[in-house]
Amino acid sequence: xxxxQPNVKRKLDEELSGLRFGxxxxxxxxxxxxxxxxxxxxxxxxELELPVVPIGAALLLFFTAAFxxxxxxxxxASLPHGGTAFKREMIEEGGSVYWKDVLERRLALDENPxxx
Amino acid sequence: MKIRIKxxxxxYGSGLLLAFVLAVCFMARPVQYMAGADQAGTxxxxxxxxxxxxxxxxxxxxxxxxxxxxxxxxxxxxxxDMYIESNGMMYGGGVVDVARKPVFSLGEKVPYxxxxxxxxxxxxxxxxxxxxxxxxxQGTGEPEKAAAVLADARERLNSSPAAYVSDELxxxxxxxxxxxxxxxxxxxxxxDLMDGTAVNEDxxxxxxxxxxxxxxxxxxxxxxLEQLQSALEQKISRIQSGQAVQIQKEKLVxxxxxLKKIVSSRTxxxxxxxxxxMKAGGEPFAYTGVFLRREDDLNHSMAGFEPYxxxxxxxxxxxxxxxVPGRYKLFIxxxxxxVNGWTWPEQRxxxxxxxxxxxxxxxxVTFQRLLELKTPVNNAVLKDQTITFAWKPVQGAAYYxxxxxxxxxxxxxxxIIRQGISSPQVQIKADDxxxxxxxxxxxxxxxxxxxxxxxxxxxxxDTENRMSxxxxxxxxxxxxxxxxxxYRLDENLTGNLPFxxxxxxxxxxxxxxxxxxxxxxxEAMYRADYRxxxxxxYSLHMIIKLLEGKRMLxxxxxxESEDELKAEQAALLRQMADLRPTAxxxxxxxxxxxxxxxxxxxLRYDELAAALDTSRxxxxxxxxxxxxxxxxxxxxxxxxxxxxxxxxxxxxxxIGAYIALSIAGSGTLxxxxxxxxxxxxxxxxxxxxxxxxxxxDMKRESSGDKGYxxxxxxxxxxxxxxxxxxxxxxxxxxxxxxxxFKLLEQVG
Numbered sequence: 001x002x003x004x005q006p007n008v009k010r011k012l013d014e015e016l017s018g019l020r021f022g023x024x025x026x027x028x029x030x031x032x033x034x035x036x037x038x039x040x041x042x043x044x045x046x047e048l049e050l051p052v053v054p055i056g057a058a059l060l061l062f063f064t065a066a067f068x069x070x071x072x073x074x075x076x077a078s079l080p081h082g083g084t085a086f087k088r089e090m091i092e093e094g095g096s097v098y099w100k101d102v103l104e105r106r107l108a109l110d111e112n113p114x115x116x
Numbered sequence: 117m118k119i120r121i122k123x124x125x126x127x128y129g130s131g132l133l134l135a136f137v138l139a140v141c142f143m144a145r146p147v148q149y150m151a152g153a154d155q156a157g158t159x160x161x162x163x164x165x166x167x168x169x170x171x172x173x174x175x176x177x178x179x180x181x182x183x184x185x186x187x188x189x190x191x192x193x194x195x196x197d198m199y200i201e202s203n204g205m206m207y208g209g210g211v212v213d214v215a216r217k218p219v220f221s222l223g224e225k226v227p228y229x230x231x232x233x234x235x236x237x238x239x240x241x242x243x244x245x246x247x248x249x250x251x252x253x254q255g256t257g258e259p260e261k262a263a264a265v266l267a268d269a270r271e272r273l274n275s276s277p278a279a280y281v282s283d284e285l286x287x288x289x290x291x292x293x294x295x296x297x298x299x300x301x302x303x304x305x306x307x308d309l310m311d312g313t314a315v316n317e318d319x320x321x322x323x324x325x326x327x328x329x330x331x332x333x334x335x336x337x338x339x340x341l342e343q344l345q346s347a348l349e350q351k352i353s354r355i356q357s358g359q360a361v362q363i364q365k366e367k368l369v370x371x372x373x374x375l376k377k378i379v380s381s382r383t384x385x386x387x388x389x390x391x392x393x394m395k396a397g398g399e400p401f402a403y404t405g406v407f408l409r410r411e412d413d414l415n416h417s418m419a420g421f422e423p424y425x426x427x428x429x430x431x432x433x434x435x436x437x438x439x440v441p442g443r444y445k446l447f448i449x450x451x452x453x454x455v456n457g458w459t460w461p462e463q464r465x466x467x468x469x470x471x472x473x474x475x476x477x478x479x480x481v482t483f484q485r486l487l488e489l490k491t492p493v494n495n496a497v498l499k500d501q502t503i504t505f506a507w508k509p510v511q512g513a514a515y516y517x518x519x520x521x522x523x524x525x526x527x528x529x530x531x532i533i534r535q536g537i538s539s540p541q542v543q544i545k546a547d548d549x550x551x552x553x554x555x556x557x558x559x560x561x562x563x564x565x566x567x568x569x570x571x572x573x574x575x576x577x578d579t580e581n582r583m584s585x586x587x588x589x590x591x592x593x594x595x596x597x598x599x600x601x602x603y604r605l606d607e608n609l610t611g612n613l614p615f616x617x618x619x620x621x622x623x624x625x626x627x628x629x630x631x632x633x634x635x636x637x638x639e640a641m642y643r644a645d646y647r648x649x650x651x652x653x654y655s656l657h658m659i660i661k662l663l664e665g666k667r668m669l670x671x672x673x674x675x676e677s678e679d680e681l682k683a684e685q686a687a688l689l690r691q692m693a694d695l696r697p698t699a700x701x702x703x704x705x706x707x708x709x710x711x712x713x714x715x716x717x718x719l720r721y722d723e724l725a726a727a728l729d730t731s732r733x734x735x736x737x738x739x740x741x742x743x744x745x746x747x748x749x750x751x752x753x754x755x756x757x758x759x760x761x762x763x764x765x766x767x768x769x770x771i772g773a774y775i776a777l778s779i780a781g782s783g784t785l786x787x788x789x790x791x792x793x794x795x796x797x798x799x800x801x802x803x804x805x806x807x808x809x810x811x812x813d814m815k816r817e818s819s820g821d822k823g824y825x826x827x828x829x830x831x832x833x834x835x836x837x838x839x840x841x842x843x844x845x846x847x848x849x850x851x852x853x854x855x856x857f858k859l860l861e862q863v864g
Contacts, residue, residue: 044124052117088214090198090452093528094521094584094614095601096486097198099452102607110495110613 161218168228173235180228181241184220190244192251192405192425193418196449199407202460202467202481212452219451222252222403223430233265238272243284245269250288254295255403255429263292283309287322294326295437297333302326306340310347317367318421320348324371325423328378329438333386337379348372374412383441385473390435391480393428393448395458400432401483405449408436408469411804414445443796443804444469446479452605458483459602464594465766466798484598486611487587490541493612495582498546499619505585506541510597513589518542520549521584522576525569526559533585535732546620549576551657553700556665568665570630570638573658577627579619586614626655635662653695660688660701682708699729710740713838715748735765742770743864746777747838755781768795772863775807780832783825785815805859813852824850831857 029038089100168179197212229245229252236242246269253262270285290305306323327341348368355365389408393401408424424444428434445467460483469479488508492498505518516537521530531554534542554575560566571581588599600614623631626641639662645655663685670678686708693701702725709718722744726737742757758774774795775788782788792807799805818824827850834842835857844861846854 044122046123047120048123048126049118049120052119086214086216087211089211090605091210093523095519095530095586095599096604096614097602098604099606103613106613107495107615110615 159218161220161224164218177232177236180232181236181239183217184225184228185232185241185244185248190247191420192407192427192449193420193422196405197451198455199405199418199447199449200455200460201445201447203462214452222248222427226252233269242269242272243282246285247288250292251427252429254292255427255433259292259296263289266292283319287319290323290326294329297438299330299334302330303338303340306344310340310344317364317371318419320344321367321371321421322423324348324375325440328375329386329440331378332384332440333438335384341375341379345372345375348375370412378440383473385475386438386440387471387474387477388435388437389424389439389444389469389471389477389479390433391478392432393434393481394432395483396485400430401428401448401450401454402430402432404428404432404454406434407447407449408439408444409447411443411445415803418447418449439471441471441473444471446481448481452603455483455603456605457486457603459486459599460484461596461598462588463596468796468798470796486602486604487589487598487600489585489587489600489612489614492585492616493614495613496616497619498616501546501620503544503546503549503618504541505544505587507587507600509540510589512591513597514538514592515590516540516542517588517590518544519586519588520576521586522554522571522578523582523584524557524571527557529555529557529572531555532731534730546576546618549618550621550654551696551698551700552576556661556668558665558669566669567633568635568662568669570633570635573630573661573665574627576618577621577623577654578631579617579621579623580631581617582615583618584614585616624654626658630658635665638662651695653692656688656692656695660685660692660704663688664704682711693724697724697728699725702728710744713747715744718744733764735761736769738764739770739773740864743773746773746836749837751777751781751836762795767798769797769799770863771795771797772805772807772860775811776832776835776860779828780836783829785811785818789815800862805862807859810852810856810859814850814856817850817852824853828853835860 029035030042033039033042090097091100091103092098093103164179164183168176168183171179197214225248229249232245233242233249236245246265249265250262253259253265266285266289270282270289273282273285286305286309290302290309293299293301293305306327309319309323324341324344327338327344331337331341348371352365352368352372355368393404393406395401404427406426406428407418407422409418409422413419413422424436424439426434426436446469460481469477471477487510490506490508491504507516510516515535517532518534518537519530519532521528531552533544533549533552552575554572557569557572558566559569571578574581576583586600588601589597591597604611624641624645626638626645629641630638639659642655642658642662646652646659649655663681667678667681667685670681686705689701689705689708693705702721706718706721706725709715709721719741722737722741726734729737738757738761742754742761745751745754745757754777755774758770758777761770762768762774771791775791778788778791779785789808789811792811797805797807814828818828831843831845831853843857846857
């Protein structure tokens, strides 16, 4: 369709004669933001072009790591919370009875007092 | 490939993801929290009790079962962390199940158990509730109430599929009836028990114990016992072969043997054993397990079928009614936290309780606070020639004994270093420790040949081995007041740790080679060192120790090599005694002369050893000297020395030889029997020799045989004179006499 043809131009002017463009300021605000609000809005609607492969890989890595942390580390940390009882070993040394874990910890500390 | 995205959409997406992650975390958290709450001690007793109070009827019962019944607490032989006695066993096992749920004492449980029994259904937990209540009422002196509780629970169970567990209730009722001497009830209950379809060995053992009590008290064998005996015989004969059932069979045979012995011995008189278990200062061991264990049961861990098991009441009191004659030891069952910082002082008589039908026996136990050690402690490194051991004085102590300990490759070894110390500190020369005999041990790793443990050979001369020490305080009568060894079962380990390193000397090349386990090479090096320097007493003493170790590994059947080793050792010992006279070296020389029957030489070395020996206890020396005197025909002096030995030695290890001497002298059994009864042999912990019973058997065996005493006297003479072939020669006519002389080989 050729808008320069007199018939078409006339018909379009006729049909659009009732319409008035009143948001000139808004459009200018968006295209040439001057106020802080306009700048913020521009930033909010800014389009980014992101490379899919590196970001996808990073996300995959993150979720795998998070899953592994939960699956491997967390259950270990919460192991002593499981069950109604836990096993603890007693030993007799130098004529007394001790919890093995406590004695070993303390003796290691006595031998290397710097390691606190 | 790229995507285009607005920042706001990225922000919305991230927010959504964050919300999701947080939601997951918070959803999971409550689960974890609940798990932690009920197990990691975050939930207190008060919280549990409040929870129970607030719950609805059904939930209430579930919570009571959950917190107060669903554990081992009903089976006293498994309910506690440790089963301990004053001498020997300080703890049972090693690995302990530490409860995470709040632990309620029996006293605290009682109102809830009563409610459970009243309102609960007919599940097996009702048995647990009833048994615990029965223990409680026995402790409070209300056996009727205990019996009623059990009967009530049993009635409830009768109409339920869990009826099979009611045997336990029946058995406990029977035990209460026996304690009350309500024998009609006892017989009725035993018959009910025997009628049960699946009576296991443990129940049979328990019934036989109860009926044995009846037999002894009444002096008559009840019909039920005869029935039981024939049932047992049948059961034994039905068991064919196979290892699994062999154990079962042995157990049944043990029961019948014990019964036969009781029925045939016609002993009478039961004893009520009672007492209190306390801590010094008056705090009772409330609701603690008390076990009067038979001598026969000491060689296995605590078992449910052992007849005398009870709980103390809130005041720490316990009682066993109608205990049959025999030898017993008292054990208690406790949880780790109850004994932390305390010790149960050793008893002079080894803690044996002999019951011979006396009406009552009192056995009180008082735990004492641990003796506090001052120096050297906490892995201190000692480099001075003199070591000062110091500890906090104990009120009322007349003297102290100091012991040292060593870690070995497998296990540990210990020595009493100094006895009768009158002040709370003592100085020991490091040098003296190096020449101390620490016992030589050997171990075989895997299936290999046993090899000497270098740590045991080096003893206190090892500058890299951690040593420990302990002190015990005694009153003027020789009763132990307290000691440093005991229970240190919390995070701060209750004070100073009794460990130190002795680094006064420098280890030689030979020492280092020995530590590497190259025993032969090390021996060659010690020998080379000694050859280079004939004053090198250290190397000389290591050669003597290595020869001692070699002799130990030889075993039986290598007499020639043993004689060679001994001769070399004796020659070296004489040189050693010149360089550094110690009691141990003279003792070894005395032993060598003893074996050669060179009595004058023996006596000289023995006297030299005695002069250097700092130990208070001379019972072993007196005993061996008595045997030497006996061999020389000096019977009177021998008897006096034996007497001195057995009077000072709680284990009466030489009593067998003393009895033989008495038989050789008198030709009769009367005096020997009196000795056997007065000084029971407690040398072997698990399997002591019962000389008194053996002499009784011999007396029975002798009746009607005129030649018996002549044979006996002749053999006793041969024993006294050391004519091995003659006294070991068995007659086969007199099995009890043969057994007597066979067991004499173990004396000494």
